[in-house]
Amino acid sequence: MVDAAKIRRESMRWYILLTLQNAQPIGAFEELILTTLQGIYTDATQHEVRVQLDYLHSRDLVDIERKPDGRWFAKLDRYGVDVVEYTVDCEPGIARPPKHC
């Protein structure tokens, strides 16, 4: 049986990594990540973004800076860059598509 929620959260993690890869070398605020995700999942919420960012942070893929005004600023870590660039294997939990080109 297809677990839609699992697909959604794992895909979101991958799209967050992609967004941060495109935002290199500066990084991005959560608003940009959210609007990017909403381009794919129109009903994506800030809470979802934060949950997935926190997960990616706990996997040392993303560095999160919690600004004093409450906004989160995220930047890809070196290990995160390696995952996005297909340099290292990706453990389960992130829907990284197979490298096709």
Place this chain on the structure above:
Amino acid sequence: MMVQLEFWQLITLLLAFFAFVGAGGKVLFGQFERRMSERFSAMQQALKDHTESEAKALSQLQSLERDLLNLKADIPLHYVRREDYVRNQTVIEAKIDAVGLKIENWQLRGSHHG
């Protein structure tokens, strides 16, 4: 010691004294006025220089403002916002991944059926 003076001598002496005081005062006021006029002319020159430099700075500021407005008008023609780039690029990459996945599924299905 006692000095005795005639009245006309006293008058002469007083006149001489007042003339001396008057002459001294005139010299003093003359010097004062000369110094004041020097200072005023120096101040006038400084004010003139300041006004000129102010006018120059103002014209530079106006040209800077014009340049800035031109730049603001040109920016949207030549640049894309970083946020817009990141958003579009990510969405396009996600779509390419989805297409790649679809093609892969077709291939698998084709090979399975074949």
